[in-house]
Amino acid sequence: MTVTRFIVLVGLVTLATVIVFQIFISFDRYNAPKTFSSNGERIYFTGKSISGSSITSTGGDSHMGMHSDTRSGCARCHGNNREGGFVLTMFNFSVVPPPITPEALFRDQADIHSQDEHGDHGSYDDESLKLAIRQGIDPAGKRLDMAMPRWTMSDSDIDDLISYLRSQPNDKFDE
Ligand code: HEC
Numbered sequence: 001m002t003v004t005r006f007i008v009l010v011g012l013v014t015l016a017t018v019i020v021f022q023i024f025i026s027f028d029r030y031n032a033p034k035t036f037s038s039n040g041e042r043i044y045f046t047g048k049s050i051s052g053s054s055i056t057s058t059g060g061d062s063h064m065g066m067h068s069d070t071r072s073g074c075a076r077c078h079g080n081n082r083e084g085g086f087v088l089t090m091f092n093f094s095v096v097p098p099p100i101t102p103e104a105l106f107r108d109q110a111d112i113h114s115q116d117e118h119g120d121h122g123s124y125d126d127e128s129l130k131l132a133i134r135q136g137i138d139p140a141g142k143r144l145d146m147a148m149p150r151w152t153m154s155d156s157d158i159d160d161l162i163s164y165l166r167s168q169p170n171d172k173f174d175e
Contacts, residue, residue: 010076022130024064025071027157028114032073032075033045034044036050038160038163038164039157039160039161040053040160040161040162040163040164040167041164041166043055043073043074043157043160043161043164044073044075044082044164045073045074045075045080046072046073047072047073047074047155048072049154049157050074051154051156051157051161053153053154053157053159054153055151055152055153056151056152056153057149057150057151057152058150058152059136059146059147059148059149060146060148060149061068067068074100076098077095077097077147077148078098078099078100079097079099079167080097080105080169081101081169082100082101082165082169083099083101083169084096084097084098084099084100084104085097095145095147097148099146100165101168102165102166102167102168105123105124105129105160105165106123106124106166107123107126110170112164121138121139121140121142122139122140123139124139126159126162128156129162129165132144133148133151133158133161134150134151134152134153134158135141136148137151158168
C-alpha cells in the first residue's frame with residue numbers, strides 16, 4: 001500500500017467515525033421542552049436563568065453541541081428525567097453521570113447508586129448540594145470528577161434549581 005493510499009484510508013476512517021459520532025449525538029436524548037414551568041426547570045434544561053443573570057460553568061467534559069442554547073443545562077448529562085446514564089463526550093469518549101432524582105440526592109443513596117460510585121456519601125441537603133454544584137465537592141468531601149462542570153450562578157438561581165431538583169421529575173418525557 002502506498003503512503004498516499006494509507007493517508008486517504010486514514011482520512012476516510014476518521015471521517016466515518018466523526019459522522020457516526022454525530023449521528024449518535026443527534027439521537028442522544030434530545031427532546032428538551034420548549035417552555036418551562038419554573039426558573040429551576042429552565043436552568044436544568046438550558047443553563048439559562050429566566051432573569052437573564054449569568055450562569056457559567058467550567059470543566060465538564062464537553063460534548064459536541066453542549067454549548068449551544070438548548071443543550072447547556074444539566075439535562076444534557078443527567079437526562080431529561082434526571083435518571084443519569086451514559087453520555088458521549090469529546091475527551092473521555094463517555095462519562096456516566098449519576099442519577100440526580102430526589103430519591104438519589106435526598107434519601108439514603110446506597111441502593112440507587114449500586115451501579116455507580118456515588119453510594120459512599122450521605123444524602124444531600126441544600127447546602128451540600130450547592131457545594132457540589134458550585135465547587136464539585138460531595139457530602140463526604142470527595143472531589144467530583146471534572147466531567148461534572150463547576151457552576152457559577154446567583155443565590156436565587158441556585159435556590160430555584162434546588163427546589164426543582166427536590167420536585168419529582170414529571171413524566172412528560174416518558175414516551
Ligand atoms: C458535562 C456533563 C454534566 C453536566 C452538564 C452536569 N453534570 Fe452533574 N455530574 C456529571 C458527572 C460525570 C458526575 C459524576 C462525577 C463523578 O463521578 O465524580 C456528576 C455529578 C453530579 C452530582 C453529584 C451526585 C452525587 O451522587 O454525588 C450532582 C449533585 C450534579 N452532578 C448536579 C448537576 C447539576 C445540578 C447540573 C446542572 C447545573 C449538572 N450536574 C450538570 C456530569 C455533568
